[in-house]
Amino acid sequence: MPPFPNTGRSQRVFSATRAAPGVAGLLAGACIAAYFLYPDQSRSAPTSQDAPLSPTHFTPATLVSSETCNHDTKLMKLNIPRHLIPADGSLHGCRPIWSIFVKDDDIQVERPYTPLEGIDEEGNMLLWVKAYPKGEVGRWLHSKRPNEQIEIRGPLKTWLWNEHEWDEVVMISGGTGITPFYQLFHSVIRPAYPTSKTRFTLLHSSRTSSDLPPPVMMHQLTDYAEKHSDRFRLGLFVDSNDGSAAVASRNTFSEGRINLEAVRKYIESDTPQTWWNRAFGSSKPAVSPQRRILFLVCGPEPMISAIAGPYGRNFSQGPVGGILAELGCTSAQVRKL
Missing domain, CATH: 3.40.50.80 (Nucleotide-binding domain of ferredoxin-NADP reductase (FNR) module)
Structure with missing residues (x-):
């Protein structure tokens, strides 16, 4: 999994320092177009209002609270309806580390976040979110207000725990x-x-x-x-x-x-x-x-x-x-x- 919590896939930077201004402009335009038009999992995954939380689609969650911790971090509580909690028990009990992806609806980009205490029986998840200067999703999340909708998908398991494997x-x-x-x-x-x-x-x-x-x-x-x-x-x-x-x-x-x-x-x-x-x-x-x-x-x-x-x-x-x-x-x- 990519590094937590506000980094996703690596960004590719194109250098055209030796190209003529006109060529550089065309290439820059092509790169921007490719970014928004090239198929991407975060932009192609559908949103489901009724299916349980899953890595294959986005689920609307409600922002319950957003508490400022310091100059660039917030403690944010999300909630999904109880009937959207997976019934297979994958999110309860002793389990491996897992995360969810949060999608910025404005630019259709997603980033992974780890719920601090998993998800409770009421569907609440607590996130500690940092707004990096160049972090699109973190800054977007910081701008959200309670009762607004945020789309998430997951869980995505990161590390499997085996009690008898390590001292x-x-x-x-x-x-x-x-x-x-x-x-x-x-x-x-x-x-x-x-x-x-x-x-x-x-x-x-x-x-x-x-x-x-x-x-x-x-x-x-x-x-x-x-x-x-x-x-x-x-x-x-x-x-x-x-x-x-x-x-x-x-x-x-x-x-x-x-x-x-x-x-x-x-x-x-x-x-x-x-x-x-x-x-x-x-x-x-x-x-x-x-x-x-x-x-x-x-x-x-x-x-x-x-x-x-x-x-x-x-x-x-x-x-x-x-x-x-x-x-x-x-x-x-x-x-x-």
């Missing part, structure tokens, strides 16, 4: 890339306690403390981490602390980016250290191929590249790079969302 799951996110991990927290991590044996770690980075997730998310995460540190660990990182975050005094908060030392600290905290390793370090990789640990990474592409290496062609996983490659992770131990 440890480390989630690393930046910005609104935390949304799939919060959904996993809500649907798997918290409900499965104390029966699950898997240990989870969430390392999240924001530019400033005011850019951290809204209190409705942060309170749940920090409270759970304090009460169940044996099962869930939380590390919050900001490039600069503007003093606006209530969590600034907690031991989960650090100033600085998620770097090699920060990740190593969390994944080695339970590994017995000999006096030799403490004094001189170890030449062995921190993550052996036999270790049943999985890293899930989601956020802006530069951050994903720095942590896990860039995506491959057409948003395929590509080889492991960045920090996780330095730690010795294999491709089987890393998933870029």
Whole structure:
């Protein structure tokens, strides 16, 4: 799946710097025409008023509320009628991470968003939406008012959860890339306690403390981490602390980016250290191929590249790079969302 939550398919940029002005104008016109006329899933999928929510068509949803969190994010609640909730149970219970696509009706473009708490029995979904300067759908969503209609399609499953596959799951996110991990927290991590044996770690980075997730998310995460540190660990990182975050005094908060030392600290905290390793370090990789640990990474592409290496062609996983490659992770131990 493309990077969450406000990026979809990559945009192609045509360069005609050496073309004559007239030729460049014709080519630019052709590109614009191709963009709007070339068949595209988001523009060709029909809208259904009566069929249950599905990836094959758009379903009208009603914007229930839109709450400003900071200068560029909003917490938005959508609702679909109860009879449009899929009856197969695919949206309830412990499930994989999933998302929906939201369509900008003005320019017929869609982008993926992850419902923070899935969908409840009343058909409500909560989205944390950032309006990027060049993000068409995010800015369009920010302009919508309660009771207006918004077309969505889905669910689209992103990652399958298997309780017995991993001993440890480390989630690393930046910005609104935390949304799939919060959904996993809500649907798997918290409900499965104390029966699950898997240990989870969430390392999240924001530019400033005011850019951290809204209190409705942060309170749940920090409270759970304090009460169940044996099962869930939380590390919050900001490039600069503007003093606006209530969590600034907690031991989960650090100033600085998620770097090699920060990740190593969390994944080695339970590994017995000999006096030799403490004094001189170890030449062995921190993550052996036999270790049943999985890293899930989601956020802006530069951050994903720095942590896990860039995506491959057409948003395929590509080889492991960045920090996780330095730690010795294999491709089987890393998933870029």
